[in-house]
Amino acid sequence: MKHALIALLMLATPAMAHDQMAGTLHIIHPSIPLPAGMAKSAAGYVTISNEGESPEELVGVRSPFAASTTLHTTLFEDGIAKMRPLIGVTIAPGEVINLEPGGMHVMFMGLTGTVAEGDMIPATLIFRNAGEVAVEFMVDPADGVDHSTMDHSGY
Numbered sequence: 001m002k003h004a005l006i007a008l009l010m011l012a013t014p015a016m017a018h019d020q021m022a023g024t025l026h027i028i029h030p031s032i033p034l035p036a037g038m039a040k041s042a043a044g045y046v047t048i049s050n051e052g053e054s055p056e057e058l059v060g061v062r063s064p065f066a067a068s069t070t071l072h073t074t075l076f077e078d079g080i081a082k083m084r085p086l087i088g089v090t091i092a093p094g095e096v097i098n099l100e101p102g103g104m105h106v107m108f109m110g111l112t113g114t115v116a117e118g119d120m121i122p123a124t125l126i127f128r129n130a131g132e133v134a135v136e137f138m139v140d141p142a143d144g145v146d147h148s149t150m151d152h153s154g155y
């Protein structure tokens with residue numbers, strides 16, 4: 001009975017956000033806009049709040065969803081968005097960082113399979129202090145941006 005109710009609630013709110021705590025880190029809605037069918041890469045987004053007393057740093061991401069998974073930032077040169085790798089993302093105590101469209105993002109390159117809206121993609125966020133945290137990236141509706149066509153040259 002309880003399960004039927006949960007299923008019903010999920011149908012009613014298809015774009016439901018999810019979140020989790022990992023120690024003093026609040027990890028909010030890891031998500032991937034649905035990649036185009038032929039896309040070889042995809043971008044992932046997440047919001048992380050450091051509710052602890054010491055600085056933290058996101059230093060990497062791992063996922064079976066892609067051959068390589070890295071942290072990127074977006075730079076604008078002459079109005080053109082260009083992706084560049086990031087070594088890490090520092091999160092000061094009390095700070096919230098947003099990996100979001102047009103900014104920092106998780107870059108999944110060499111997708112290992114196709115996904116559908118609503119799928120939950122397993123991944124590991126790697127923090128300097130908190131270590132490895134298992135998360136799931138929710139496949140959200142497509143955002144109309146084919147991330148694989150953006151300029152990822154230069155490395």
Ligand SMILES: [Cu+2]
Nearest residue numbers: 043072083107
């Ligand atoms: Cu990128």
